Amino acid sequence: ELDDGLDEAFSRLAESRTNP
């Protein structure tokens, strides 16, 4: 599966929103 880095980017977004 092609890792385009977007999965990781969404994880970082979600974490930054939960623990700003």
Next chain:
Amino acid sequence: SGTGIVTGSYVAPKTVWLHAMKGKGLEISGTFARRSGATFMDLHFTNRALQVMSDFAIQFNRNSFGLAPAAPLQIPTPLAPNQSTEVSLPLNTIGSVMKMEPLNNLQVAVKNNIDVFYFSVVYPLHILFVEDGKMERQMFLATWKDIPNENEAQFQIRDCPPSADAVSNKLQASNIFTVARRTVEGQDMLYQSLKLTNGIWVLAELRMQPGSPSCTLSLRCRAPEVSQFIFQAYEMVLK
């Protein structure tokens, strides 16, 4: 139904828009719907007068999203006393635009052989959510960052469905698309997008609290004045 199957965009029950007292015997109830990529005004006309009604026509005043009838009002005339009829009026969004207060207010004029009658209705914004409103993931992330924090509005939605899947399916049926989903510290976070008929994109984060029927909706949009109405649409669709 309890099966979890969601079909079509949410349609609110019809409410009375023109009371017979104000319509010289003409009573109109209605609702708005989106079906197969098009918007409709679903109307129920009742003749509560003692005389026959005929020569019906409908017109809208200018409004925020350019809503206009896409075809003439088709009422089988004459409408005899105590007779009712249902009509589905197709709408387009290529009419004249004028910002209304509230934004989703629509002023309607209906005429028949007796008189012309005026009434105002508010429409739920999800009837303007288009079918190609799912934003590409890369574009979503870039746009989310690009929209200033001041443009973010937060709302609490009570009585959300209990599972993220149910929420996502329900919203998708009304053209609110889940772009990504994450679980952080037990909280389900849904990243969603929608696009209005006038091309305005809205990005959303829906945060579901484990074991709580309430969820937090954060909306980011370059036209933040629509956020309140997007929230109302979410509430309506989810409830």
